[in-house]
Amino acid sequence: MNAHQSQCVWTRAVTGLVPALAVLLWTFAAVALTPEEIATYNGPDRQKVLEEGAKKEGRVAIYSGMIVDQALRPMAEAFEKKYPFLKVDYWRGASPQIIQKALAEARAGKVQVDVLESTSLAPGLVRGGVVQKFHSPESDSYPKHLVDPNSMWASTRLSYFGAAINTEMVKKEEAPKTWDDLLNPKWKGKIAWRVGGGDTGAELFVTNLRLLWGDEKAEAYIKKLAGQDVVGYTSSARQLVNQVMAGEYAIALNIFLHHPLISAQKGAPVAPNPMEPIPSLNGTVLMAKSAPHPYAAMLLIDFMLSKDGQETFLAGDYFPANPALEPSKELKAIVPSVIGMKEQFISPDEVNDMNKQSSEWIKKYFR
Amino acid sequence: MAVRSARPLRLSPAVVVLSVVLLALIIPPTIFLVQTSVHETNADGSFGAFTLRYFGELFGNPRLFGNLVNNVIYAFGSAAVAIAIGTALAWIVERTNTPMRRYVFLLSIISLGIPSVLYTVSFLLLLGKAGPVNDLLRLAFGSGGPLVNVYSLWGMIVVEGIDFSPLAFLLLSSVFRANDASFEEASLMSGAGLWKTFKNITLRLAMPGILALLILVLIRAFESFEIPALVGRPGRVYVLTTDIYDSIHTQVPPNYGEAGAFSIILLVIVVIMLVFYNRLSRRAERFQTITGKGFRPRVMDLGKWRYATAATLGVLFAIIIGLPIAIVLYASFLPYYDGVRLASFSTMTLANYAHVWGSSSFRDSIGNTIIMGLVTASLVGPFTALCAWLAVRRVRGAAFLDQLATMPLIFPAIVMGVAFLHLFLHLPFPFYGTLASLILASSVRFLPYGMRYSYAGVLQIHKELEEASALSGARQTTTFLRVVLPLVAPAIVTCWLFVFLVSVKAVAMAILLAGPGSQVVAVTLFDLWDNGQVTELAAMGVIWAGMMTVVSVAFYMLARRYGLRVH
C-alpha cells in the first residue's frame, strides 16, 4: 500500500468516526440530562426527547387530591391512551397526607412519587425542599398569577368560595349580600362554618377579609361576627352543605360554591350565595425532586395542563385553570367573571402565611 | 429423664421470644412518639430543636381544666353506657333462655360492619335539629317545647357509648358464656333473687372482663378525635383532643408534637391502670369458672320474665342497630339528603348503589381489604392468646408482655400511621406501600383489644386443668395447644371477628400506609365522606355491612364446626 492510499484510509476512518462520535456524544448527552434539565428543557425537539426518555421509564406515579372515579382515573386513562407505553400509578389522598408521604420519602431517600397535585399543597412541598423547578409550554397561555414565578408550580384547577343558604329558611330577599348582612340578629345561631380542617373554611373566610380590608378593620368585623354564635363544624365542606340542605343551619360560610349549585340542580332546598369579593384558590401540580421517572413526569404534567387533559376532569366538577377551556355549563353560574362579581385570588403562599393568624382569631373569638 | 437445676432464674424462652417480637414492633413507633413530642418539626418534616413547648402548651392551656372535666365526664359516661348495654345484652344472650337471643350476635356483627363515620353520622341525622326525633317532639309539644340537642356532652356520651357497645357485648359474652351455671344456681337456691344473683355472682365473676373493657373505653374516649369533633364541637363542647386536633392541622407540614405529648401522658395513665388491673386479677383463682368439676354451662330459666327481657332486647336493638341502619338505608336511596320527609320517598333511586358498585376503585380494593382483615385477625388472636396465657399464669416476665401489648392503645391512629410510615420507609427492603405493611401496622394497633379478650378468656380456666395435663406427662407447649387453646377458643373466635371487622374499617393508618397497589375499602369510604357524598357513602356502607356479615357468619360457622364445643 502506498502513502496516498493509507492517507485515504485514515481520512475515511476519521470522516467515518466523527459522525459516529457525534451521534454517540449526542446520545450520551441526552441520557445524561439532569432531572432539572429535563424539567426545564426548551428545545424544539422537546416532545421527542421527552417521549424517548419516557419510553425507557415505562411508568409514572402521581399523588393527587382529585376524586378517583370522576377525575383522576379518567385523566390517567386518557393519558395512557395518548402514550400507550406509559402506565400511571395513581394514589389519592388529602393534602396533608400527600405532604407527609412526599417529605417522608424524600428524607428516607426512597422517593417513589413523580408528580403531586392538589389544593393547599405548594407551600408545604416547596418549603420542605422536595420539589423542583419545571416548565411546561402548556402553561405559557395561563394568566400570570396562575403560574409560579419561581417555576415550582402551575395551576391545574380553581375553586371559588362563598356562602350557601337553605332556601326554605332564607328567602331570596333576605339572602345576605354584604358582609354586614351577616351581622343581622335574625341569623344568630343559624350560621356555621368549618374549623380545624385546614385552611379553606373559617380560616380562609378571615384571610379573605384581611386581604380586603387590612387587619384592623377585619378584626373589628370578626369580633362582631362572633356575637352571632357561629357554629364551628369539623368535616368536609361538602358535608356542611349537606347539613344546610337538611335544615340544621340556615347559612354556611366559605364553602365551595359549586356544591350547593349542583345540589340545587338536583332539586335540593339550597342555593349558592356568592358575596364580593369571591375568594378563589388554585389546585397546583408540582414535580418531585429526584423523581424516579422525570421524562414521564413532564409528559404527565404537560397533559394535565393541556386542554385535552383538563377536559377529562371536568366531569369531577372541577374548574379548569386552562384559559382555553370553559367551565362546564352547569357550573358557570358561580364563576365570578360570568356573573359579574369581583374575584379575589389568594395565592398559595398568601393562604399559608396568613393562616396562623386567622386561625388564632377564630380560636380567640369563637370558642 | 431430664434433670435441670432447681430454681431456674432464667426466663421461659417463650416469654423471651414474644418480648423480642413485641419490642421490635412497639419500640420504633414509641421512639417516634417521644421524639415528636419533644422536637420541633422542620419544613422538610425532619425533627428540629429540642423543646418542651408541647407539654407546656398542654398544661398551659387556659382551658385545660374545663377540657379535662369534660373529657372525664365524657370518658366515664360513655364507658358506663357501653358497659351497661354490653353487660345487659351479654347476660340476656348467654345466661338466660330469652327467646330470639341468638340474633343478637348476628346483629352486633352487622353493626360493627358499618363504617364508623357513617354510624356516627346516622345518629346525628337521627337526633339532629332537623332530624326525625326532633320532628316528632315538635309534633307532640309544638315548636316551643323541649328539643333534643345532640351536639352536647350527653350527645357525645350517647354516641360514643353506643358505638362501643358491640365491643362490650362481644367481650362480655365470651366471659359469660364460660360461667358455670352452678355458681348462679347456688345463689338462687340460697334465696337470693335474680337481681341479687346477677349483682353478687354474675357481675363479680365477670369483673376482670368488665374492668378490661373499662380500660379500653376510657383510653379510647380520652384519645378520640372524631366524635368530639363531629358531635362536641358544633355544640361548643371541648375536650382535650379538640385543641390537639387543631394543632395538627394549623401547620404545614402537620405537627404532631402536642398529640405526641398528650399520648405520653396517656401512656403513664395506662401503665398505672394496668398495674391496678393486674393486682385485681392476681387472685386469679377467684375468677376461674371453667373448672373440671361438673362444668356445664346451663342457662337460667327466667320463666315469664323472659318476655320482659325479650322486650328489652328489642329496645336495645332498635337503638343500637335498628335506627342507625334504618337511617342509613333510607339515605342510601336518596339523591341527596335533606332530612327525613315523606316527600323524599318519591325521589328514591338506586343510583347510589349503581355508582358504588360501578366504581372500580371500590371493587378493586375489596380483595385487598378482606385479605388484610383476615390476616390481621389471624395474627392478633393466637398471638395475644399466648401472651395472655403466660401473663395470667404469672410466668416470670410475662406481665411485661401484657403492658407492651396494651401500649398501642395510647397512640392516636394518625400518629401511629405517621410513625409506621417513617419506620417502613427506612427498612432496607421494599416494604413501604405494600399490603403487608398495612397488615403489620393494623396488627400492632389491635393488639390491645386482642389482649383483653384473651386475658379474660384465660382467666376463666382453672389452673388445675393445666396441672392435670402436666402431670399426665405433657410439656408446656402440648398443654397450651391441647388444653388451653381449645378452652380459650370461644374468646379467641369473638376476638377474631371483632378485629376483622374493625381493622377493615380503620381509615387513619390506611390513608398513609396504603400505596397505589394496596388500596383498601376504608380509604374509599373515607373519600366519599370527605367529599360529602353522604348518600353514596350510605349505599357503600350498606353493601359493605352486608359483605362483612356474610364473611363473619361464614367464619363463625367454620369455627363452630371445628372447635367451639364448649358452647
Add this chain to the structure above:
Amino acid sequence: MLDVRDLHKQYASQGGRPGGGVFGASLHIADGELFTLLGPSGCGKSTTLRSIAGLETPDTGHISLGDTVLFDAASGALVPLYDRDIGMVFQSYAIWPHMTVFENASYPLRVGRKKFGAADVRKRTVNVLERVGLAEYIDRPATHLSGGQQQRLALARALAREPKLLLLDEPLSNLDAKLREQMRHELKRLQRDTGVTTIYVTHDQSEALAISDRIAVMEDGRIAQVGSPRDIYNRPTSEFVAGFIGRTNLIRGDLAAAVGGGALAEVVTSTGALRCLFPAAAAARKGIAVVVRPEHVVISKDSAVDGDGNRLAGQVVSEIYLGELMEYVVATDVGTEMLVRTAPGKHIGVGDRVRLSFAPEHTVAVAGVAGA
C-alpha cells in the same frame, strides 16, 4: 419406695396472716402402700403432696421415688413434673370439658414421652375405664358425666399409664355422704387390685381410718404422728392427734414417778387416781393428758360394776340417738363431763344417775404437754 426427707417449703405471709408451709417433713412409704396425709386445713398436707407431684418446688429437702431422685436441694436436682412417673387426682377432678371420656382418660398415653400406638392406646384406655366402671360412657363428652362419674374418670386418667405413684388430693370431698362411703370401698379395692403405691390427702379422719394402711397426722407443717389406723386411734402420741382423731375424753393429771413403756401406772387427777396405760416411757411430771374413747366407757344404772377398772359416777345431762349408737354426755360428780357411746337399748335417759367405768388399757396416757 417413696422417700421424703426433711422437706421444707415456706410460703410468704399474706395480709397479716403468717404464711403456711411445710417445715421438715420426712416420710418413707413402702411399695403398694396406701398412705394417708391427714390433718386440718393449713397443716401442710397439700403442700407436701404438691411437692411430691412437682407442682411446687420445696426450699430444701429430698424426694426420691424408687431409684429416681425427683428433688434434692443440696445437689440441685429437679425432675420437671411432666417427667415424673406419677398420676394425680385433683380435688376438683380437673376433667377437661372439651374432650370426651376416652380423650380424657387416654391423654397421658397420647402426650407423654413414651409413645404408644393407636391400637395400644385404645386397649389400655378401655381397660382402665372398665376398672373404674365407666366403659359404657367411653365416647360421651366428659361434661355429660355426674360428679361421681367424673371423679372416677379422673382416677382412670391418673392410672392410665400405670404410674409408680398415685396421688389423691381430697378426691371424695365433693361427693355426698352416701356416695363418699361407697367410693371409699371402691378406692380401697382398686388400690389393692392394681397394687399402686398411693398417697391420699384428706382432712376427714374417719375416711383416713377407713382406707389407709398407714396414716401421717400433720399439724402446722409438721408430722405429728405416723402409724397404722389402730395405732393412731388407740395410741395417740400427742393431744392434738388424740383430739383430731375421733371423739375423745381428755383428762389431765399428775404422774408421781417415772414409768416404762407399755406399763400401767397411776395418774392422780381431779376425778381421783386413774390407772393408765403408758405406751411410751414417761418421766414424772404434772399436767399429763390421759384419753378415754367414748365407746370404751361402760355406762350403767346399776350401782355395782365389776372389774378393777377406773370408775366414776355422775348424772346424764344429754342424750343423742344415732341409730346404731346412743351418745350420752354425763356430768361426773367431780365436775368434769364425759362423752359416752354405747349400744342403744339401755333405757338410760337424761337426769338418770349412772356409773361409768373404763379399763386401764383404754385409759391411754398421751405424750403431749399440757396446753400443747
